[in-house]
Amino acid sequence: MNFVEDLRWRGLIQDIMPGTEEELSKGMVSGYIGFDPTAESLHVGSLSQIFTLVRFQQAGHKPLALVGGATGMIGDPTGKSQERNLLSEEELAKNLKGIQKQLEQFLDFDCGANSAEIVNNYDWFKNYSFLDFIRDAGKHITVNYMMAKDSVKKRLESEVGMSFTEFTYQLIQGFDFYHLWKERNVKLQMGGSDQWGNIVTGTEFIRRKAQGQAFALTSPLIKKADGTKFGKTEGGNIWLDPKRTSPYQFYQFWLNATDEDVKNYIKIFTFMTKEEVDALIAEHDQAPHLRVLQKSLAEDITRRVHGEQALQTALKTTDFLFGNGSLEFLNALSDEEVIGVFEGIAQFKVDRSAIDSGVDVVSLLAEKTQIFPSKGEAKKMIQGGGVSINREKVGGPDVIVSTANLVNNKFIVAQKGKKNYFLIIAE
Template identity: 55%
Template sequence: MKNFTFLDFAREIGKHITVNYMMAKDSVKKRLNGEARDGLSFTEFTYQLLQGYDFLYLNQTKGCKLQMGGSDQWGNITTGTELIRRTNGGEAYALTCPLITKADGGKFGKTESGNIWLNPEYTSPYKFYQFWLNVSDADAERYIKIFTELSRDEIEAIMAEQAKDPGLRPLQKRLAKEVTCMVHSQEAYDAAVEASQILFSKNAAEQLHKIDEATLLDLFEGVDMFKISKSDLDGSVKLVDLLTERATVFPSKGELRKLAQQNGLSVNKEKVADINEAATDALLLAGKYILVQKGKKQYYLIIAE
């Protein structure tokens, strides 16, 4: 489109598609019939022409004959096939599938919130696994049929288990396993499961030192963070000073001392017995982080830079 002016577009593309044709689209009729509070903007009305031209351009320059999408794109895609037919008489086809929605009616898509990417740079394997593990029972029943290669008999057996004891969530667990292994790997799945169990594991301290930075940050997403200098971990600073002066996790040494005496202070999931011990870089997780825990549920991350 970069060298295509609006006037050129109106003259060369607009002449092939009538307003009557555009008005006949279900997406347009629904908006005009009052289903949308704000009516139909010019941008929304002409979007089908823009997407149709996109298909035409790919057809002419790349030999593209098929455009696929969700069922909500049927009108836009068929405008493209019609534009190709009327412009150069070429072959073009549309293939759509039922739109996959979530329990709240929202659709999967990069413009929606709370969605996932296949690329681990955008959604880590841990978050990917957690997404499927936490879907509703109704969604799990649908998704396991759509996104896995399990047989009908296997799925029905898992659904029967779910019906007996929904609290065990066998549908979600199997769905999360199948999809995570398919998209990432068995190893990524195993690591995600292990990370999920860290907070409740007796070997949490050992496991924390094994997980990567991305998983660590996902695991403790949303907790308060404090920054310190790596030079603070040269052994010259006591742990009590690190947690009250360098990083103000505690407002006072008295509060920290009292919590430690009550056995309620942990660093990297290990109880702190001596608050006067030297803080060194041996505390670092993923070479950069220290996890501090107050009581059972309050977590803080210290970042050493």
């Protein structure tokens, strides 16, 4: 399959401008996708676009990732019910640096003619005066044309309206396409379906200003089968930055996908062939309770985003929390990584001196921490065999917990019942 056929099979084409597929069949084409620097990290929702660039490069074309240093100062109004807060230059610079680092881990920047590039539209806007811009760009796109865009109409019909700053966004994005078309022979812009209007403004600007031809392709916005937003949990966004979302949480996000969703995700978020995907789906359908698709997806994408070592930690954490795995894997982790492993699990800090001198387990669980509301309840559950320390059942209420019980000389993992875990941190 060629690039477009592959995207079509994966369900990744929403709109495509006539002539795009023919243009791509002629030889290497340069194409780009823009990334909005609203945070220091991209999240899983950005992966479909990142992987589209990777697929584009694998098909022999030249990918450019545009980080919006200039457009980030304005904020894209598309899909937003109200205007975003403007970022400071310091925040923007920090965000751009973080995003660029993430993009570099996926694309190939040293493979000859179709090596990837990262460009920043601030580079061509920083010395461009407002008067020059409205003379060079503003006169080629009419207000009528801009007002007809859905992103503009919806905001104008709302109570909050739209500022002139946001209104200019599509013109600036259109000029980006023109600049890359003129200076780097970029003929294709890709993006999410919500960007179709902005992208087409670029192709129209190229046609009107330079009588040139450019092309557009968008993919559907990813949604869950139940209609809820993809890429969010009760805890918020699932980020690519392991400091914001631990590899374990990242792995669990994909592992917990529904059967209906995972059949789409396995196509969108992996580079498996149609034959490989069809075989996995068939295997999954024979025994859905084994969650073959979810496990294959979670392992593949966690390895791709965070690396093999982080995947193994995520697997061992999962085995520990939901199976019969041991705590030994924690010994190879830093304190920060251990805390990350148990992110989302209740954590209690205790005075290190209490552990050094030895403390009875009942006092530890009911007084030093609030794992149990009272000593009586702690004793009762211990006597019933329902309490474990570091995966070993507590033999009785008189057991002493000391430095010998510390994992990494700092942590104790307490378990109440089968599924309730708590991390005790000695400081």
